Amino acid sequence: MTQTSETTSYKDIKRTVLSRIRSGDWGPDSLLPNEQDLAAEFSCTRTTVNRALRELADEGYLERRRKAGTRVLSAPQRQARFTIPMVRDEVEALGGTYRYALVSSARENAPDWLAARLALRTGQPVMHVRCMHFSGNTPFQYEDRWIVVDSVPQVMQADFSQIGPNEWLIQTVPFTNVELTFLASRADAMVAGFLDVPEGEPVFTGERITWLEGQPVTFAKMYFAAGYRMTTQF
Amino acid sequence: MTQTSETTSYKDIKRTVLSRIRSGDWGPDSLLPNEQDLAAEFSCTRTTVNRALRELADEGYLERRRKAGTRVLSAPQRQARFTIPMVRDEVEALGGTYRYALVSSARENAPDWLAARLALRTGQPVMHVRCMHFSGNTPFQYEDRWIVVDSVPQVMQADFSQIGPNEWLIQTVPFTNVELTFLASRADAMVAGFLDVPEGEPVFTGERITWLEGQPVTFAKMYFAAGYRMTTQF
DNA sequence: AAAAATTTAAAGTCTACACAAATTGGATAT
């Protein structure tokens, strides 16, 4: 048989399964019928059911194990997907005009805390770049970044006066792994100065570590201006 | 032909495509060969190529459009997936013993700011629940929550002295949409008292709004203890 | 009993093919 306008689509199945979960028809921890039976119920092939259930599992509603079957997750491990935008895009999306300014850029030796964080040898050479991102004339983000010279030798020739280190890295070095952390920190004198807020002010802060195939590439600390909110919907 | 141990798997294709992107072989914005040609190259069916490319597109590496083809996204819109854990799980994952304590629970009329936030009528009845989550005897999170009575009438009978409002809601009401926001706020006298930090201390704060089919269900504000870090890897 | 080997049920993945839907780009008409 072939696909007509009356064909059951995997999207229909997803919808139906979700509504049965929500209605309590298939309660938490309960076992769903197997793919064959569902295929029979929806009069479609197992392939189609498989796709629907696989996607629902990806989205955190179901847990699937061979032989054990498919069950409803009791505490739906809903996952929020934050798209990590580049500062420029974020500023422009908020209706501002993006402006970048380099604060300093120098070759240094990795301090202890950084070496520990990135699993470097103490004193291994790193490029230390500090810069500002503005929305119009308002400070938006202060960025404090270290780039591992041994992993990215080209960084010694890079000119960060016009282009930000993040944009430079993205178009220069690929990465395979990222660790992202968010926290609330207190503005020290320097950060307060750059962001134009009182010293001691709470600052939404992000830390990002990037690796390429196990090699540490960069560590960045991003201090957001007062009032910054990171939002997502799902 | 059938599947042997030498069969090309969609995972192999994903790996190969990714490595070609990373090596610059297929640079940003470049157009990939169409599915047919890739299938020929990998000597597999178009179905298999389709799955590989579809997943890479889901993961934010590629953009696909009918007739236009598949292109490499210039700025890989990598998406961080934060799994939103329940406080209990988070505390236990960190090796602590979870303890819950109700602070107050009362029926109120929605104040202006809440009504605006949830698109309620001013004065619409809401259940206002405040509670603490501990790790051992250390404060972990202070939660300030409002539940829309008209959307969840059962809430008037709920007893929040033993179970937290979040856990109660999860096992009682399904939800379809969530908005999640994180920010750095300043501890006011009350929050400082509950979290046992000095007044004015930076506090990592989360806000969560939940809807069921367009109906606002609950608004929660979560204040995390000093030093809290939200981390993810991808 | 406990441990090891075997069976078996379920999801995972692939082949091979077909039709559907979207959108681009060119042809045609205004």
Added chain:
DNA sequence: ATATCCAATTTGTGTAGACTTTAAATTTTT
């Protein structure tokens, strides 16, 4: 030149069927 229509291309999704892998359940052996 501009608007409209049409054909071609590419991804999207389905059917039907088979083999593979995992791990739960059962049986056999120790």
